[in-house]
Amino acid sequence: DIQLTQSPSSLSASVGDRVTIACRASQGISTYVNWYQQKPGKPPKPLMYAASSLQSGVPSRFSGSGSGTDFNLTISSLQPEDFAVYYCHQTYNTPRTFGQGTKVDIK
Amino acid sequence: EVQLLESGGGLVPPGGSLRLSCIASGLKFDNYAMTWVRQAPGQGLEWISLIYSTGTTMYYADSVKGRFIISRDNSKNTVYLQLRSLRVEDTAVYFCTKMAGVANPLDVWGQGTTVTVSS
Numbered sequence: 574d575i576q577l578t579q580s581p582s583s584l585s586a587s588v589g590d591r592v593t594i595a596c597r598a599s600q601g602i603s604t605y606v607n608w609y610q611q612k613p614g615k616p617p618k619p620l621m622y623a624a625s626s627l628q629s630g631v632p633s634r635f636s637g638s639g640s641g642t643d644f645n646l647t648i649s650s651l652q653p654e655d656f657a658v659y660y661c662h663q664t665y666n667t668p669r670t671f672g673q674g675t676k677v678d679i680k
Numbered sequence: 681e682v683q684l685l686e687s688g689g690g691l692v693p694p695g696g697s698l699r700l701s702c703i704a705s706g707l708k709f710d711n712y713a714m715t716w717v718r719q720a721p722g723q724g725l726e727w728i729s730l731i732y733s734t735g736t737t738m739y740y741a742d743s744v745k746g747r748f749i750i751s752r753d754n755s756k757n758t759v760y761l762q763l764r765s766l767r768v769e770d771t772a773v774y775f776c777t778k779m780a781g782v783a784n785p786l787d788v789w790g791q792g793t794t795v796t797v798s799s
Binding site for chain 2: 670
C-alpha cells in the first residue's frame with residue numbers, strides 16, 4: 574500500500590501568512606494526488622486535483638505542486654476561513670490512501 | 681447540483697450488521713465510480729471501498745476486506761455498503777463520495793452517516 578506522510582501535522586499561522594503543507598508518498602505516484610479541506614462537523618471539501626489543478630470555485634490563493642513522491646499545498650495569503658484540517662489523497666492505485674492530515678490553526 | 685444523501689447508520693453491537701445507502705441526484709449516476717470513506721471520532725480520513733460505474737469492479741481496504749461489501753443499483757441511483765462482523769473500531773462517520781475523471785478526485789461528498797459499534 575502507498576503511504577502518504579504529511580508535514581507538519583499541525584501549524585499555527587496568522588491571517589495573511591503564506592502556508593505550505595507537504596505530502597510525501599512512499600513510492601512514485603506521478604501526479605495522482607488530490608487535496609481536501611475539512612472543517613469541524615463537515616465533510617471534506619475538494620481543493621485540488623491532479624496535484625496542481627484547482628477545483629471549481631476554490632480561491633486562487635490555493636495552489637498545488639509536485640510529482641513523483643513529493644507534493645505541496647500552498648495557501649498564499651491565509652484567510653480566516655482557511656483554518657481547517659487539510660488532507661492529501663492518492664489515486665495512483667488501490668487501496669486509495671489519505672495522509673494523516675495537517676491542522677492549520679490561528680496563532 | 682449534484683447531491684449525495686447517506687442513510688442507514690446507527691448503533692449496533694459487535695458482530696452485528698448494517699447496510700448503508702447513498703442516493704445520488706443531479707448527475708447521470710451510471711457514468712461515475714463511487715467510493716466510501718470513513719472517519720473515526722477525532723481521527724483522519726480512511727478510504728474504504730470503490731465501485732466502478734458498471735458495478736462489476738470493486739476494491740476494498742484491507743481493514744474491511746471480507747467483512748464489507750459495496751454494491752450499486754444504477755436504476756435507483758444508489759450505492760450501498762453492507763457492513764458485517766462489525767468491530768468497535770468500525771465506529772465512524774461513513775461518507776459516500778463521487779469519483780471524478782482526471783486523477784479521480786472525490787469531487788462530491790455526502791454529509792455522512794454515523795455508525796456506532798458498541799455493546
